[in-house]
Amino acid sequence: MGLKIHRPKRGSMAYYPRKRAESLVAKFRVWPDPRPGKPMLLGFVAYKAGMAHAVFIDDRPTSPFYSKEVIKPVTILDSPPIKVIAFKAYTYDPWKNLKLSLGEVWMPDVPKDIARKIPTLPEKFNKEEMMKKILDNVDVITEIRALVATQPRLSGIGKKTPELLEIPIGGVDDINQLIKYADSILGKDINVTDVFNEGQYVDVAAITKGKGLQGVVKRFNVKILPKWHKHRKGYRRIGAIGPQNPALAFTTPRPGQMGLHKRTEYNKRILKIGLNGAEVTPSSGFPHYGIVKGPYMALEGSVPGIVKRLVTLRFPVRPRPPTYPTGKVQIVWLSTQPLQGA
Numbered sequence: 001m002g003l004k005i006h007r008p009k010r011g012s013m014a015y016y017p018r019k020r021a022e023s024l025v026a027k028f029r030v031w032p033d034p035r036p037g038k039p040m041l042l043g044f045v046a047y048k049a050g051m052a053h054a055v056f057i058d059d060r061p062t063s064p065f066y067s068k069e070v071i072k073p074v075t076i077l078d079s080p081p082i083k084v085i086a087f088k089a090y091t092y093d094p095w096k097n098l099k100l101s102l103g104e105v106w107m108p109d110v111p112k113d114i115a116r117k118i119p120t121l122p123e124k125f126n127k128e129e130m131m132k133k134i135l136d137n138v139d140v141i142t143e144i145r146a147l148v149a150t151q152p153r154l155s156g157i158g159k160k161t162p163e164l165l166e167i168p169i170g171g172v173d174d175i176n177q178l179i180k181y182a183d184s185i186l187g188k189d190i191n192v193t194d195v196f197n198e199g200q201y202v203d204v205a206a207i208t209k210g211k212g213l214q215g216v217v218k219r220f221n222v223k224i225l226p227k228w229h230k231h232r233k234g235y236r237r238i239g240a241i242g243p244q245n246p247a248l249a250f251t252t253p254r255p256g257q258m259g260l261h262k263r264t265e266y267n268k269r270i271l272k273i274g275l276n277g278a279e280v281t282p283s284s285g286f287p288h289y290g291i292v293k294g295p296y297m298a299l300e301g302s303v304p305g306i307v308k309r310l311v312t313l314r315f316p317v318r319p320r321p322p323t324y325p326t327g328k329v330q331i332v333w334l335s336t337q338p339l340q341g342a
Contacts (some may be wrong), residue, residue, distance in 0.1 A: 002283050007272050010221055010222060010253055011219075011220045011221075011251075011253065013251065015261065016250065018219075018250075018256060018258070018259055019257055019261075020126070020210070020261075020263065021258045021260055021261055021262045021324045024163075024309070025056070025163050025164075025165055025312070026205035026207055026262050026263075026311070027312065028163060028203075028205060028247045028264075028310045028312060028314050028341070029207075030317055030318075031148070031168045031169075031170070031315075031317070032088065032314065032315045032317050033171065033202075033244055034169035034171075034315050035170070035171060035172070036239060037171065037172065038171050038172065039169055039170070039172055039177055039178055039180075040113075040169070040170065040171045040181075040187050040194070041146060041148075041168075041169060041190060041194070041195050042167060042169070042170045042195075042197060042314060042315060043313055043314040043315075044167075044190075044191070044195045044312075045082060045148070045150055045163070045165065045310055045311065045312050045313070046077035046078060046079040046080075046297060046310075046311050047077065047078040047079075047080075047150075047152070047157050047305055047308060047309070047310060047311070048075065048077060048078075048303055048305055048306070048308065048310075048311050049053040049076045049077060049078045049156065049205070049286045049289045049296070049307065050075075050076055050077075050288075050289055050307055050339065051073055051074065051076065051302065052073070052076060052128070052282075052298075052335045052339075053072065053073050053334075054071070054074045054076060054271060054298065054331055054332075054333065054334040054335065055069050055150055055330050055331070055332040056070065056271060056330060056331045056332055057069060057071070057331040058070045058165040059325045059327070059329065060323075060325060061323065063193070063275060065187070066205045067246060067293065069332055071298055072301070073300075073301060074271055074301070075298070075299045075301065075302055075303045075335070076280050076292065076297070076298055077296060077298075077299060077303070078156060078157070078289075078292045078293075078294075079187035079191075079192040079273075079278060079293075079295045079296055079297050080099070080151050080152070080154035080294055080295060081152065081154070081190060081191050081294075081295070082148040082149065082190050083108065083111065083148065083151060083187070083188070083189055083190075083283075083312045084107075084146045084148055084182075084185045084186055084187065084188060084190070084207050085107055085110055085114060085147055085149050085164075085186075085187070086104050086106040086107065086146075086147040086186070087104065087105055087144060087147060087182035087183075087186060088101055088103070088145050088147060088171070089101070089103055089104070089134045089137065089141045089143075089144055089147045089179075089193050090102065090141070090142060090143040090144075090145065091137070091140045091142050091143075092140055092142055093117055094153065095241075099142075101135040102109050102134065102140070103130060103134045104130065104147070105125075105127060105131050105134060105139070105182075105186065106125040106127070106130065107125070107127070107186050108124055108125055108187075109123075109187075110123075110125070111149070113151075113153070113160060113161070113162050113223065114149060114162065114164075116161040117149075117162060117163075117164055118161070118164075120212065120258075123309065127186075128216045128245070129224075130268065131183070132292065133217045135179070135331055136180065138175055138179070141175050141187065142175075143168060144168070144169045144175065144178040144179060144182050145169065146166065146167050146169055146185070147170075148162065148164070148165060148166075148167055148190070149162040149164050150214065150310070151162045151189075154297065155278075155293065156286075156290035156291045156292055156293055157290075157308050158290065163310055167327070169182055188250070189301070191292070191295060192273060192295055192297060193273060193295075194247045196270055196271070196297075198271070198272060198273050198328045198329065199270050199271075199325065199328045199329050200269070200270055200326050201267050201268065201270075201316045201319070201320055201324075201326070202268055202269075202270060202299075202315065203264060203265070203268070203269075203315070203316050203317060204261075204264070204265050204268050204299070204303050204304070204313050205264040205265075205311070206263065206264060206303060206304040206305035206309050206310065206312070206313045207260060207261065207262055207263075207304070207305055207309060208261050208262075208263050208304050208305055209259050209260070209305065210258075210260035211212040211256070211258040211259035211260075212258065213255065213258075213301060214255065214256070214258040215236055215259075215325065215339060216236070216237060216238055216254065216255060217236045218258065220253035222237075222238055222253050225239070227236070227341050232295070234236070238252070238253055241254070242334055243278035251273040254316075257265065264318060265301075265303065265304060266317070266318050266324035267318065267320055268299045268300060268301055268303070269298060269301075270298070270330060271298045271299065271300050272297070272298040272329070272331055272334070273294050273297050274298075274326070275294065275295050276294075277291065277292025277293050277294055277296045277337075278291075278292075279296075280292060280296055280298060280336060281332075281340050282335075282336050282337060282338050283336065283337075283338055284338040284339065286307065286339065287339050288308070289308060300335065
């Protein structure tokens with residue numbers, strides 16, 4: 001009887017198909033609502049500036065390092081204010097499986113930079129007419145979403161074209177309150193401090209670094225064949241792709257695109273939120289990014305994507321147990337040493 005070999009499956013089935021992301025703006029399908037009792041945006045966006053390391057007091061009671069200093073890597077996100085340029089009302093169709101737009105309200109004077117993204121927009125909008133259409137359908141509205149635009153001119157990214165995405169407005173169940181709040185923030189800037197607090201956990205989504213076309217060894221960690229045996233057909237390949245009848249299995253490792261995928265990471269803790277980026281910017285600036293000019297966030301651990309990539313944040317869909325602390329973190333030291341050559 002032959003020896004049966006057991007090994008883990010090469011590559012996770014959770015990430016098929018491994019193709020390029022449709023957009024460099026990562027979007028969530030689910031937006032958890034913490035229901036704080038007041039209307040608020042349920043997410044935020046920021047640019048990845050770089051990484052550093054910090055020394056802070058471990059405040060987890062179940063940790064063996066409780067009340068002691070720990071040193072961990074942190075990711076610095078450049079978080080300039082986002083501008084609410086419109087809000088949209090949605091309802092469900094009769095089959096309860098699709099959201100339908102009932103109308104949208106735009107700010108009267110749209111910033112000129114929006115024309116870099118949507119060149120066909122009119123110069124002015126009739127806000128009263130749009131508002132009346134939404135108020136006439138309040139009974140069937142199930143969700144209000146804000147259309148926000150980033151302001152890269154306020155960051156160190158060195159670009160002018162903003163990114164656009166929809167972020168739901170939540171916090172309460174009353175649709176009238178949500179519409180009133182959306183009208184109050186229309187055309188205004190929203191800061192990260194209006195959405196998140198220091199010490200709480202967030203989910204982050206971004207588009208990973210693209211690596212182009214790669215073979216099965218790098219893409220799926222396939223074992224390299226012995227060079228002295230059947231090397232005529234190559235050794236950085238799989239032995240067989242499987243039977244052709246009834247069909248080839250889609251799980252068979254094949255060469256193809258690697259990277260530039262949308263990835264979500266859960267429960268990243270916000271260690272610090274500040275308004276002066278000079279507090280965390282190295283003396284030589286972040287490599288390939290530059291200087292963080294204004295508001296910023298320091299997240300524990302790493303974040304998907306390369307430097308300058310847009311990162312989308314939301315409230316956690318898998319909340320930590322109540323034993324995990326969510327208060328302000330006591331940071332002893334955050335590195336601002338030059339990172340060139342690191």
